[in-house]
Amino acid sequence: MPVLAGRELRIVGFLCNWCSYGGADTAGVGRFTQPTDLRIIRVPCSGRIDPLFVVKALLGGADGVLVSGCHPRDCHYASGNFYARRRLEVLKGMLPVLGFEPGRFEYTWVSASEGQRWQQVVTRFTEQIHALGPSPARDILAPRRGLASGKGGDSARA
Amino acid sequence: MKIGVFVCHCGSNIEGTVDTAAVARASLEFPEVAHAEDVMYSCSEPGQEAIIEAVRSKGLDGVVVASCTPRMHEPTFRRAVERAGLNRYMLEMANIREHVSWIGKNREANTNKSADLVRIAVEKLRRNRPLTPKRFDITRRVLVIGGGVAGIQAALDCADGGMEVVLVEKTSSIGGKMAKLDKTFPTVDCSSCILGPKMVDVAQHPNITLYACAEVEEIGGYVGNFTVKVRRKATYVDWVKCTGCGACMEKCPSKKSHDSFNEGLGGAPAINIPFPQAIPKKAVIDPAFCRQFVKGKCGVCAKICPTKAIDYSMRDEVVEEKVGAIVAATGFDLFDHSKYGEYGGGRYPDVITSLQYERMLSASGPTGGHVKRPSDGREPRSVVFIQCVGSRDKSVDRPYCSGFCCMYTAKQAILTKDHIPDSQSTVFYMDIRSPGKLYDEFTRRAMEEYGARYVRGRVAMITPKGRKLLVRGADTLLGTQVEVEADLVVLAVGAEAAKGSPHLAEKLRISYDKYGFFMESHPKLRPVETNTAGVYLAGCAQGPKDIPSSVGQGSAAASKVLGLFSKAQLESDPQISQVNLARCVGCAKCESTCPFGAIHMIDFRGQPKAEVIETVCQGCGICAVTCPQGAVQLEHFTDNQILAEVDALCRF
Numbered sequence: 001m002p003v004l005a006g007r008e009l010r011i012v013g014f015l016c017n018w019c020s021y022g023g024a025d026t027a028g029v030g031r032f033t034q035p036t037d038l039r040i041i042r043v044p045c046s047g048r049i050d051p052l053f054v055v056k057a058l059l060g061g062a063d064g065v066l067v068s069g070c071h072p073r074d075c076h077y078a079s080g081n082f083y084a085r086r087r088l089e090v091l092k093g094m095l096p097v098l099g100f101e102p103g104r105f106e107y108t109w110v111s112a113s114e115g116q117r118w119q120q121v122v123t124r125f126t127e128q129i130h131a132l133g134p135s136p137a138r139d140i141l142a143p144r145r146g147l148a149s150g151k152g153g154d155s156a157r158a
Numbered sequence: 159m160k161i162g163v164f165v166c167h168c169g170s171n172i173e174g175t176v177d178t179a180a181v182a183r184a185s186l187e188f189p190e191v192a193h194a195e196d197v198m199y200s201c202s203e204p205g206q207e208a209i210i211e212a213v214r215s216k217g218l219d220g221v222v223v224a225s226c227t228p229r230m231h232e233p234t235f236r237r238a239v240e241r242a243g244l245n246r247y248m249l250e251m252a253n254i255r256e257h258v259s260w261i262g263k264n265r266e267a268n269t270n271k272s273a274d275l276v277r278i279a280v281e282k283l284r285r286n287r288p289l290t291p292k293r294f295d296i297t298r299r300v301l302v303i304g305g306g307v308a309g310i311q312a313a314l315d316c317a318d319g320g321m322e323v324v325l326v327e328k329t330s331s332i333g334g335k336m337a338k339l340d341k342t343f344p345t346v347d348c349s350s351c352i353l354g355p356k357m358v359d360v361a362q363h364p365n366i367t368l369y370a371c372a373e374v375e376e377i378g379g380y381v382g383n384f385t386v387k388v389r390r391k392a393t394y395v396d397w398v399k400c401t402g403c404g405a406c407m408e409k410c411p412s413k414k415s416h417d418s419f420n421e422g423l424g425g426a427p428a429i430n431i432p433f434p435q436a437i438p439k440k441a442v443i444d445p446a447f448c449r450q451f452v453k454g455k456c457g458v459c460a461k462i463c464p465t466k467a468i469d470y471s472m473r474d475e476v477v478e479e480k481v482g483a484i485v486a487a488t489g490f491d492l493f494d495h496s497k498y499g500e501y502g503g504g505r506y507p508d509v510i511t512s513l514q515y516e517r518m519l520s521a522s523g524p525t526g527g528h529v530k531r532p533s534d535g536r537e538p539r540s541v542v543f544i545q546c547v548g549s550r551d552k553s554v555d556r557p558y559c560s561g562f563c564c565m566y567t568a569k570q571a572i573l574t575k576d577h578i579p580d581s582q583s584t585v586f587y588m589d590i591r592s593p594g595k596l597y598d599e600f601t602r603r604a605m606e607e608y609g610a611r612y613v614r615g616r617v618a619m620i621t622p623k624g625r626k627l628l629v630r631g632a633d634t635l636l637g638t639q640v641e642v643e644a645d646l647v648v649l650a651v652g653a654e655a656a657k658g659s660p661h662l663a664e665k666l667r668i669s670y671d672k673y674g675f676f677m678e679s680h681p682k683l684r685p686v687e688t689n690t691a692g693v694y695l696a697g698c699a700q701g702p703k704d705i706p707s708s709v710g711q712g713s714a715a716a717s718k719v720l721g722l723f724s725k726a727q728l729e730s731d732p733q734i735s736q737v738n739l740a741r742c743v744g745c746a747k748c749e750s751t752c753p754f755g756a757i758h759m760i761d762f763r764g765q766p767k768a769e770v771i772e773t774v775c776q777g778c779g780i781c782a783v784t785c786p787q788g789a790v791q792l793e794h795f796t797d798n799q800i801l802a803e804v805d806a807l808c809r810f
């Protein structure tokens with residue numbers, strides 16, 4: 001299904017299961033209204049997020065990517081978010097090299113209790129992406145999309 | 159693969175802003191979806207039956223349920239698909255309630271987004287494979303952190319259930335805040351008479367090991383098999399020899415140590431047993447005030463001790479304990495009222511906290527149970543109580559209600575009249591909150607029978623007026639200004655998270671809210687569990703609670719522990735990492751990155767290879783990102799699965 005033409009942009013969120021996904025749940029339970037552009041992919045820990053996922057999303061035409069994990073020192077897996085922070089910070093510096101405005105990618109920390117904070121994060125980030133407009137990657141890569149979304153076998157697990 | 163999609167209405171929760179039938183229709187277009195329908199309540203019995211029926215009749219291999227958050231009903235639906243004869247891990251959920259219907263009002267956008275989320279789930283499920291949990295043994299011992307009434311109750315219930323209990327208390331005696339109270343509401347029975355016997359039970363229970371003056375330093379392992387390092391702080395008294403006779407306390411020449419049991423009202427000797435009913439009743443030296451430590455000479459206690467228990471050369475000691483479950487019952491701290499400059503906190507000696515007043519009312523307290531003004535020792539005639547000091551006040555970042563202050567203030571007003579019959583109490587309050595059994599009746603008694611004057615309104619200012627204090631505030635019911643001359647002002651200070659709770663939460667790997675209280679797994683349905691398996695909560699560590707609730711939660715936590723331990727073995731979550739030996743080059747990067755030590759290197763046909771220890775792996779996937787070869791993959795969160803989800807989202 002296409003994004004709602006003209007009204008929504010494509011924002012991919014990677015959220016850790018314990019804090020930020022929980023925070024997004026809390027925001028839902030609290031009925032904190034948010035823009036609908038963001039779709040969340042749940043991962044166990046922000047430390048599971050390979051910066052290449054972010055790059056892949058952006059190259060695939062996502063207009064923005066948001067990563068959110070537990071606050072540093074409050075990680076279900078002890079130190080996962082420290083790994084995440086290091087990796088994502090490096091990624092942030094590299095995005096301009098790949099031709100993306102740095103503002104298309106952000107990472108934040110939101111705990112499971114911070115529903116309202118999650119609402120603010122989503123709203124602010126969505127506004128930021130709308131200000132930037134659709135990703136330039138869309139036009140360049142759209143014709144080749146057919147190749148990228150081919151059959152998904154788990155080649156890594158041969 | 160044949161996938162079935164079930165889109166839940168959740169009554170009107172989802173259906174109200176999502177066209178679930180349209181989402182089901184759209185799902186039929188997704189790869190390998192063989193069946194799609196919308197269901198009224200998928201988690202209800204008919205809802206689950208519909209899933210089971212469809213799996214059987216349509217020969218489905220996997221199920222996507224689009225409903226609420228997986229953090230709520232994933233176990234429910236896993237059981238359902240298992241009953242249908244599938245592997246329980248052939249299930250994925252799309253969260254179209256918390257992440258869609260409850261946060262957006264636009265039906266078209268919500269429907270569209272829901273279909274997208276179903277599509278992600280389908281793409282993920284297509285790459286799932288059946289998984290089987292491993293079984294592992296458990297250590298049937300429990301660690302209880304905190305020896306207040308909640309921790310005591312949890313420890314006793316576990317111990318009575320036949321479990322070995324290690325109880326770790328930071329101060330030199332168990333009892334917590336409750337031990338400091340004079341009387342308890344709404345029965346006005348004496349706190350130490352009801353708590354004392356329980357404390358003795360702890361001391362005498364053959365299944366309980368008590369470490370007082372001890373703190374949890376490090377926690378490793380996982381549910382069923384935690385390893386805990388406990389630092390036993392140097393007390394400079396050999397507790398095996400100490401009989402608690404108290405001779406040392408009398409002879410100690412330094413009486414200036416902070417008397418924390420009496421809330422700093424009196425001084426305490428540098429060698430101290432906090433109160434007569436202390437458990438364990440053992441002396442502890444405070445080296446900050448002990449002349450032997452400060453000046454290098456004294457040694458009075460060592461000379462006088464009949465059992466030669468004093469040992470100035472004692473050092474901290476770290477002991478290691480193995481336990482299978484942990485109950486965190488670390489309690490609360492009191493709000494620091496000096497943040498309210500207008501109440502003269504800390505400047506006027508006759509403005510005291512509720513807990514200080516409680517010590518003053520107690521017969522075993524510093525004044526022997528006589529109410530006296532700290533400034534001149536005179537009995538007050540007019541006592542003003544101010545409620546909500548550090549509660550329900552955004553300006554000091556304490557917007558929450560501490561829950562018990564209304565009640566203890568009523569109790570203290572009653573006790574004041576008992577102690578000084580010709581006294582007049584005035585209570586400034588915001589609202590009276592007394593929802594417990596017999597609570598409202600109790601506050602009424604304070605007003606009607608004991609003549610406490612209740613004024614609804616906040617106090618603006620306290621200023622000294624001669625030997626008295628002038629309390630100025632508003633009566634918001636009458637719409638007038640009020641001034642009360644007080645001999646003594648008691649601030650009903652609120653509860654806040656114990657200092658250092660975030661630090662302990664880190665060690666326990668549990669979450670805490672923005673005020674530092676530990677987070678329960680679900681606010682209604684899992685109030686004593688945390689999101690870390692095997693770690694439970696009791697008492698005020700989770701949020702402000704009165705005694706009955708703390709005791710109730712202590713017992714609840716114990717029942718969870720006993721339930722956990724009633725199984726012969728535990729099952730580990732099979733969503734863990736796997737190493738592809740063909741790809742692994744033996745660089746050992748994963749081994750050094752794993753926070754749980756779940757990866758070790760093995761020799762495989764003469765070559766080093768990584769291996770995941772299945773019962774230790776927690777499934778975080780940090781190793782998967784680390785491995786330069788992509789040789790480690792986290793089950794159900796493989797690179798290919800996540801990339802397929804990304805791909806599904808990026809189509810347009």
Ligand code: SF4
Nearest residue numbers: 742743745746748785
């Ligand atoms: S990081 Fe990858 S290649 Fe290196 S030892 Fe671990 S599994 Fe093998």
Ligand code: SF4
Nearest residue numbers: 752775776778779781
């Ligand atoms: S997923 Fe990897 S890093 Fe995480 S606990 Fe398991 S082996 Fe360790």
